[in-house]
Each structure stands twice: as structure tokens, then as C-alpha cells.
Amino acid sequence: MSNILIATLPLAGHVNPLLPLARELVTRGHGVLWYTGRHFETAVRATGADYAPFASAPDHGDTPLDDVFPRRRGRSGLRAIDFDMRHVFADPIPAYVRDLTALNRRFHAGTLVTDAGFLAGAALRRLLYLKWVAVGVMPLLATSVDTAPFGPGIAPRSDALGRLRNRALSALLQRGLLAGANAHTARVFETLGLGRPARFMMDLPFHEADVYLHGSVPTFEYPRRDLPGSVKFVGPLLPDPATTFVRPAWWDELRGGRPVVHVTQGTLDLDFEKLLRPTLQALEREDVLVVATTGGRPVSDVRGPLPANVRLEPFIPHDVLLPFVDVMVTNGGFGGVQRALAEGVPLVVAGDTEDKPEVGRRVSWSGVGIDLRSGRPRPGRIRDAVRAVLRTPSFRARAQHLQQEYRAVSGPRLAADYIDALLGARTI
Known part of the structure; x- marks a missing residue:
């Protein structure tokens, strides 16, 4: 069995889907160490994984993001995405890298499993020579000729005019509306000595992760003829059934x-x-x-x-x-x-x-x-x-x-199967 390092942003929507996957990996005999915010320590340990807190990275517990970042309040749509790209996803990357580099000196993991928003995975894959598994906890963000860019909620269109529209909108987003946030992220990578990423920030997990495990099914996702082969649909990563809930009188x-x-x-x-x-x-x-x-x-x-x-x-x-x-x-x-x-x-x-x-x-x-x-x-x-x-x-x-x-799909078990296949422990 192998040592597997899990790292997630300290947000419930990024932690909770990985809990059943961590439990499955522990059950299969892997050593699992999970790095995330203190608020989630009890839930992490309940899976059987070991827990590692943030050391130098900011840990805002369960405080709403608008309270952590007052300038975020009132933003929506692309303005909110721009802010989050810079300050929620990009700015903590150097601290995540410092913490996880120190952790792995004693843990000796060969594989890093993260939520797809944990972009430090792209840096750690290169700096520590780790295999990177990204887990999709939101709709697919991958740029595609068949879909409008992620963010505004525009319906897909894949005919000739639709593909023309999609290219134009993607260019507007990446080179215009979110160009500043993307450049901000690139500068963060440059501070780590990695150079500017060759791809738009939102596309990094799809093209740099060894495997991208998407927590849904194809019927709920837009068809893409150019979806990277790294993407595997594993079905929903659902929490374990409740065992202690007391039903109310009504x-x-x-x-x-x-x-x-x-x-x-x-x-x-x-x-x-x-x-x-x-x-x-x-x-x-x-x-x-x-x-x-x-x-x-x-x-x-x-x-x-x-x-x-x-x-x-x-x-x-x-x-x-x-x-x-x-x-x-x-x-x-x-x-x-x-x-x-x-x-x-x-x-x-x-x-x-x-x-x-x-x-x-x-x-x-x-x-x-x-x-x-x-x-x-x-x-x-x-x-x-x-x-x-x-x-x-x-x-x-x-x-x-x-x-x-x-x-028809097994969620955490299928996700763990793909990780085992990446480790050479099985074939799918």
C-alpha cells in the first residue's frame, strides 16, 4: 500500500466530498494524511485518516468568506470569480507549498489528492514530483470548443455558430475580463520558481493532474468533444448515512x-x-x-x-x-x-x-x-x-x-479504483 497526502481548501464544499473517498482509501490499507483547516479535524479523523493543520497557511475556520474578505461582500458573477481566483485560490498557494513540503519530508507520499480548487497541486506535482489527483467538487470548468466559458451560466452550443461563440467568449474571458486574475495567479507561480503556467488558471487541474475525478455523471454535464482524457466520471461523492439523527416531533x-x-x-x-x-x-x-x-x-x-x-x-x-x-x-x-x-x-x-x-x-x-x-x-x-x-x-x-x-456508479469506490490504478495497484 502507499502513502497518500490529501489537501483541501478549508471550505465545506471542498472538504465534504472527499470524506468518503478518504475513508475508502484508509479501508484499502493506504496511509492517508489530510491537510486542511482546523474546523474539519474531527470529520477528517472520523474517516481514519491522520490530520495535519495549516502551519503557515491562513485558516479561517467556518467563518463566511464575506467576513474573511470584506471586499468580497456584494460581488457576484464574474466580479466574484475574479476576486476568488486572486485571493481564495491563488494567494495561499505559497503557504500551502511550504506546509506540504515540510509535511512530506516525514510522510513520504507519492500521491497528492486535492479538491480541484487546490491549485497548489499543480506546483507540488512539479516541486515534489508527486502524482496529482484532482477531485471535481463543482461543475466542469474546462475550456471547450463546445461550451461557453465557466462562470456566467451560459447554455452550451456546439454547432458551427455555437463553436464560434464559444471561442469568442473564452477569449473575452481569458484575455479580458479575467486576464488580471489569471496574471495574478501566474505571478504567484513565478514566486515559486515555476514560471508562468502555460494554461488559463481554471484549466490547470484538467491538464496537469494525472487524473481528474469528477463527482457527478455525464448526463448532468455538458458534452465536450475535447474533454481531456484525464477526466473520469465517478458519480456523486456522498456523505455516509446518518446514524445519530433524532427525528423531530413533527x-x-x-x-x-x-x-x-x-x-x-x-x-x-x-x-x-x-x-x-x-x-x-x-x-x-x-x-x-x-x-x-x-x-x-x-x-x-x-x-x-x-x-x-x-x-x-x-x-x-x-x-x-x-x-x-x-x-x-x-x-x-x-x-x-x-x-x-x-x-x-x-x-x-x-x-x-x-x-x-x-x-x-x-x-x-x-x-x-x-x-x-x-x-x-x-x-x-x-x-x-x-x-x-x-x-x-x-x-x-x-x-x-x-x-x-x-x-450505476460507486462514487468513492470507483474514485479509489482510479487512484489505485494510478499507483499501479489495479487496472480499470
């Missing part, structure tokens, strides 16, 4: 015959006036049961009286709740959407930050739900979308089609 209402609508803003977005509160307002007169969760935050953070048909909890494990849900309203976190589709639940998506416009567009494109294309939708739009999803059988049929495709 739980039997889920079987009461009314459609069940679940609304969540994930774990990072704390402004419940964006989606959660408008959804409660939208559905207060509808004959549905609304189950809302606050991502672990106190329910008192949701201001104002609750409609009679709402049940509000800080957290309910999705594997326990989603089998009862008829439609999920979400801000479009990639992991939550994958979890819903793994249960065959159609969606209404409303998000305009990070990768959420791209997630929402794929929900619409694949026919599994409605993308409201807004981070602050009005209650009327939410109500109309929920009604449409509940009344149109094709949304659930498409979601259940994806559910069957998800069940």
Missing part, C-alpha cells in the same frame, strides 16, 4: 399526503432574506409542507413569524429527509444538488455566487428542475417554479433517470 407529517418542499441555502450563505425567507413567504398559502433548514445556524436567525405549514430545523441529514421530498429549493450548491438527484428529487435553483449559476444552468439544461437565474428571487417567481415542478411530471422523471445513472 416527522410523521412527512407522510401526511401533502407535497413536501425542502428549502436550504447550504452552510455558508447566512443571509436568509435571499432565498429561505422568500420561499417561506411564497409557499405560505400553498397546500404543501415546507421543511426548511438553516445549515446548522440557530433557527432564530430566520427573522419573523413562520407560516403554519413550515417546519424549521438547523439541520436534517439529506439521506434521511430527501426520500420524502417532492421538490428541493436551493441556492445551487453542487454537493446538495448532487445529493438531491441521487434521490431522484427535482429542483428549483436560485444562486448567483461562486459556481452556483453554472449549477443552476445544468439543472435547467438536464431537465431536472428550474433555474431562476437570480440569487434573490421574488416570492412569486419561487411559487410559480415550485408549482411548475410539482405539476409537470417530466421534471421528476428526469431526476429519477439521473438517480438510476448515479446508482
Whole structure:
């Protein structure tokens, strides 16, 4: 067996998908050391992996990024992507490299496994001669002749005019709108003595990682004739089933015959006036049961009286709740959407930050739900979308089609198989 070093950005959406993979690697007898923020130490150790904290790299715990970076507040779309490329993804790279170089002097790993946003993997692959496995925890970012560039949530188009559009938009993005952020990242690599990367920043994991393990299935992703051969679809990397959750007193209402609508803003977005509160307002007169969760935050953070048909909890494990849900309203976190589709639940998506416009567009494109294309939708739009999803059988049929495709792949086991194949321990 081999020593495997895992490194992830200290963000739940980048850590959580790798937890079941780490557990699978430990079960197979690999030595696994995981480097990430202190907030995730308990979860990392629960997989059986050893834990290593950040030493020189900044560790902002579970503090929302807008509080860590006040200048980030209020940005959306490409302005937010530009900021995150510079300050969330690029700036910490030298500190990550220092920490992991020191760690590996005693751990002697031959393989580095990271989330796809951990771009220090491209540097460490060259500096420490490590094999690099990137794990996709968001929609595919790879530049393609068949798709518009990642970010704005533009639908794919692969005919002759579409390919012309795609090339023009990619050039505008890479040489114009995000050129400054890309140059900023290149300068960070230059400080490490590596020279400027030959590719656009978002493309590095697809072309420099030995294997890119994508946590979804082809049906939920845009077809690309030029997708690098390193990309392997492994299916959703879902958390282990809940074993300690205590069902609230109202739980039997889920079987009461009314459609069940679940609304969540994930774990990072704390402004419940964006989606959660408008959804409660939208559905207060509808004959549905609304189950809302606050991502672990106190329910008192949701201001104002609750409609009679709402049940509000800080957290309910999705594997326990989603089998009862008829439609999920979400801000479009990639992991939550994958979890819903793994249960065959159609969606209404409303998000305009990070990768959420791209997630929402794929929900619409694949026919599994409605993308409201807004981070602050009005209650009327939410109500109309929920009604449409509940009344149109094709949304659930498409979601259940994806559910069957998800069940056909083994997620963490298939991902671990690809890693073992890279190590020469098996063939696929």
C-alpha cells in the first residue's frame, strides 16, 4: 500500500466530498494524511485518516468568506470569480507549498489528492514530483470548443455558430475580463520558481493532474468533444448515512399526503432574506409542507413569524429527509444538488455566487428542475417554479433517470479504483 497526502481548501464544499473517498482509501490499507483547516479535524479523523493543520497557511475556520474578505461582500458573477481566483485560490498557494513540503519530508507520499480548487497541486506535482489527483467538487470548468466559458451560466452550443461563440467568449474571458486574475495567479507561480503556467488558471487541474475525478455523471454535464482524457466520471461523492439523527416531533407529517418542499441555502450563505425567507413567504398559502433548514445556524436567525405549514430545523441529514421530498429549493450548491438527484428529487435553483449559476444552468439544461437565474428571487417567481415542478411530471422523471445513472456508479469506490490504478495497484 502507499502513502497518500490529501489537501483541501478549508471550505465545506471542498472538504465534504472527499470524506468518503478518504475513508475508502484508509479501508484499502493506504496511509492517508489530510491537510486542511482546523474546523474539519474531527470529520477528517472520523474517516481514519491522520490530520495535519495549516502551519503557515491562513485558516479561517467556518467563518463566511464575506467576513474573511470584506471586499468580497456584494460581488457576484464574474466580479466574484475574479476576486476568488486572486485571493481564495491563488494567494495561499505559497503557504500551502511550504506546509506540504515540510509535511512530506516525514510522510513520504507519492500521491497528492486535492479538491480541484487546490491549485497548489499543480506546483507540488512539479516541486515534489508527486502524482496529482484532482477531485471535481463543482461543475466542469474546462475550456471547450463546445461550451461557453465557466462562470456566467451560459447554455452550451456546439454547432458551427455555437463553436464560434464559444471561442469568442473564452477569449473575452481569458484575455479580458479575467486576464488580471489569471496574471495574478501566474505571478504567484513565478514566486515559486515555476514560471508562468502555460494554461488559463481554471484549466490547470484538467491538464496537469494525472487524473481528474469528477463527482457527478455525464448526463448532468455538458458534452465536450475535447474533454481531456484525464477526466473520469465517478458519480456523486456522498456523505455516509446518518446514524445519530433524532427525528423531530413533527416527522410523521412527512407522510401526511401533502407535497413536501425542502428549502436550504447550504452552510455558508447566512443571509436568509435571499432565498429561505422568500420561499417561506411564497409557499405560505400553498397546500404543501415546507421543511426548511438553516445549515446548522440557530433557527432564530430566520427573522419573523413562520407560516403554519413550515417546519424549521438547523439541520436534517439529506439521506434521511430527501426520500420524502417532492421538490428541493436551493441556492445551487453542487454537493446538495448532487445529493438531491441521487434521490431522484427535482429542483428549483436560485444562486448567483461562486459556481452556483453554472449549477443552476445544468439543472435547467438536464431537465431536472428550474433555474431562476437570480440569487434573490421574488416570492412569486419561487411559487410559480415550485408549482411548475410539482405539476409537470417530466421534471421528476428526469431526476429519477439521473438517480438510476448515479446508482450505476460507486462514487468513492470507483474514485479509489482510479487512484489505485494510478499507483499501479489495479487496472480499470
